[in-house]
Amino acid sequence: MKTTETKTATKNTQSRQKVSPKSSAAAGLRELFVDSLKDIYWAEKALTKALPKMSKNATSQNLIDAINGHITVTQEHVSRLEEVFSIIGEKASAKKCDAMEGLIKEGEGILEETKPGPVRDAGIIAASQKIEHYEIATYGTLAAFAETLGEDQAAELLHQTLEEEKDADAELSEAAYNSINFDAADEEENE
Helix, strand or coil: CCCHHHHHHHHHHHHHCCCCCCCCCCCCHHHHHHHHHHHHHHHHHHHHHHHHHHHHHCCCHHHHHHHHHHHHHHHHHHHHHHHHHHHCCCCCCCCCCHHHHHHHHHHHHHHHHCCCCHHHHHHHHHHHHHHHHHHHHHHHHHHHHHHHCCCHHHHHHHHHHHHHHHHHHHHHHHHHHHHHHHHHHHHHHCC
16 A cells, blocks of 8 residues: 555656657657657668678578568568658658667667577577567557558558568478477587
């Protein structure tokens, strides 16, 4: 049971956590939609640079093939986002995505902290799936925003990308569960 003092302290803490918006903060859903598009546009472009490094450090041919295939798909996502910008009458521009930057750095950390082989491959899959899950959440949100704003053509393109991101996640799961995770576990047992 909370005391009056505890309730007051909790209320005071919550009120201090309010964030004041920047002067450039989005005032409406359309602005938030465009801002979010710029964010994922940066993220996809950053992935076109990060994925080749992951591929070069993977050892499983299935994983290498999956990553290389996704590089091409990611380039298509960049082009599709440019089309979405055009459809909604905005110039395609990127805004640094802190989340994707962090996920890419985490993936690079896994490369530094693991030796080449099944364990590193399992780590690459884990990092890649975190990225896919971020993209799935983002594209789902963007498609919903587009639908709400009546941007049906943009919503259709965003849904297409969402489905491709879900497919990539499933492919990574399949690679992990079909051999890589088991190979990594076997490697650990044999040490």
